[in-house]
């Protein structure tokens with residue numbers, strides 16, 4: 001064994017360290033069309049000599065498309081946040097290029113059970129989507145795309161002709177252009193002429209937040225299902241336009257590994273994925289093994305990685321009639337790194353990615369009919385299964401939050417799910433779903449599996465280890481009322497018009513211009529954005545800490561806790577101008593604003609009462625930088641900037657320690673460690689009246705640092721109760737105590753300012769940490785808490801289930817004149833947890849009015 005390892009590393013050193021030219025990567029015995037430019041002609045360096053930047057990558061793809069128009073067509077799918085193009089090459093034979101639209105339509109018809117039976121697949125090309133480096137700092141994939149694109153455009157002979165006649169290749173050279181640009185700049189700028197392989201070198205240790213993420217520090221390989229981000233949205237549109245049979249997802253793993261290809265761990269395949277999917281994955285695996293053997297590269301399979309969460313690129317295709325393939329190459333990170341397997345060079349990693357792109361294409365060519373048949377079968381089976389299912393339809397909609405409902409519908413449509421307006425009122429599970437604000441999704445449609453993946457709650461599992469989260473039930477995540485309808489409740493008469501496009505709610509100022517006051521309900525998703533614009537323009541606003549009933553347009557209307565009051569006599573701006581501003585904001589944010597003619601109420605507090613508390617304009621800073629969870633911080637950034645148009649400063653610890661904090665009244669600290677922060681300075685700032693918002697591990701940090709007095713519960717170790725555990729079981733036992741991510745329902749005190757805008761007593765929160773807070777002794781200081789059976793969906797160990805019972809989800813501490821809001825979980829999880837964003841925004845706007853000591857507001 002040892003000898004083999006030695007030999008292997010020797011091989012590496014001799015033959016694979018430096019790519020002299022393109023021939024290092026390319027197969028022998030193939031001739032190439034000299035009219036096609038080689039990568040170096042366009043990007044100015046050899047493949048693997050530097051990390052290609054995204055700009056140059058795109059230049060090369062354009063050059064290829066221009067030089068080989070018979071084979072290559074270039075499409076721009078859209079643009080990233082930083083306005084980089086997401087390009088897609090469509091590569092196939094000239095004959096296929098000439099009939100491309102016809103081929104596409106015929107291919108897509110295979111996924112339509114009403115048409116697919118009669119389709120003859122004998123001469124139908126298979127469609128393969130080759131995707132690269134969704135994690136920006138795993139660049140062997142995108143760099144290999146230079147070689148693969150060259151090969152596919154330039155290779156000559158029967159073999160390539162055969163391949164291109166039988167395969168339409170959708171070639172995506174970079175799944176994450178912004179991350180790629182960030183990372184390539186880092187490694188290139190730190191590369192020495194004499195390659196330094198010491199893993200401690202700056203080249204191999206990126207500055208925070210690293211290149212893995214997109215612009216907003218999100219992991220795009222978790223976003224295929226929620227599709228929050230522009231990159232995913234653009235890509236999904238093309239995925240469904242073509243419905244590929246295979247999709248590859250080229251990644252990198254730890255530097256001391258070898259190469260992984262799927263199938264992953266069999267017991268961790270999502271139960272919605274049919275067995276045939278894994279069988280085909282295995283058949284394709286034989287081709288990868290064969291091709292890698294040819295160049296002597298070692299690999300492993302069926303370990304570590306899984307096909308459970310459909311938000312990943314290699315798993316999403318599995319419920320869309322396709323096969324997703326994950327590749328994980330050991331990462332050189334920079335250009336040449338010392339590893340436990342010897343020196344690992346960047347060109348070597350690129351070559352493995354190139355070779356497995358070719359093995360995928362060859363497998364697709366050989367198994368073409370089997371994959372096409374499977375796609376047809378998959379959709380046929382989906383219809384059969386859905387016809388037998390007990391749930392006949394899913395109904396959803398929030399009459400209090402139409403923007404959130406809009407976003408949910410928008411997401412369903414991105415997955416080509418058929419959605420209808422609800423024609424008649426339905427009552428289910430104690431909720432009335434009304435016509436006009438509710439929608440219905442019948443189960444009996446081709447995307448049945450995706451519908452289940454989006455709506456279902458899961459409480460039973462085959463395994464206790466997970467690569468990613470264990471549950472993502474989308475209506476719970478959105479905090480959206482939703483119910484399953486069985487045969488007794490469902491009939492097609494409930495189906496109104498089919499939705500072709502989600503429509504953003506129309507806002508308006510009801511009751512017209514007022515000289516007295518305007519009221520804005522807080523339930524709507526974008527009410528905080530509207531409030532922030534008002535405060536930023538100098539408008540005075542108050543928040544109702546009581547319910548009240550007042551006449552609007554002559555009719556009595558009840559306004560809930562958290563209603564925003566804009567009293568006109570307290571404004572410095574002209575009333576005409578404010579009316580215009582409110583009218584604009586109502587449309588921009590889809591909110592209703594009500595003009596009232598009198599401050600006198602029918603019941604509750606009059607509008608001049610002290611029960612209306614002045615809202616201070618937040619001036620926000622979030623601590624970012626080394627030690628802080630970049631994805632947690634990115635979720636806050638995305639929520640505030642993209643959704644709410646709220647500005648926040650991102651403060652590095654060094655800047656925090658030396659700057660004057662008086663300019664901020666709100667500080668945010670998300671999961672992570674904050675060892676470099678000056679604790680005394682932070683505490684003094686809170687004591688002088690600041691609002692400190694903590695999530696996840698920052699809650700523990702603040703308590704340990706003496707800033708709060710939050711106490712924690714500890715879970716029992718399972719080892720105590722087990723008689724004997726063998727060494728080999730340790731991974732399973734330890735892993736099972738992690739909380740990979742599950743959904744818990746917290747009970748909310750709807751009268752507490754932190755719960756303003758919620759209408760349901762149970763608020764679903766997402767937990768992926770081991771922070772368990774003891775309830776505060778002060779009954780008013782725990783506005784969100786977990787009851788005796790809070791698990792709604794997902795997997796947690798018995799020990800963790802026990803400890804989370806009767807723990808606090810949110811605790812408010814009074815520290816001097818300031819407030820600390822401790823949120824044990826992540827209210828903004830991956831930006832699709834819209835059910836938590838109100839809690840987070842309430843902390844920002846209303847945190848300072850809470851008097852936690854007495855339960856009263858100031």
Ligand SMILES: [Zn+2]
Nearest residue numbers: 135138251252
């Ligand atoms: Zn990755």
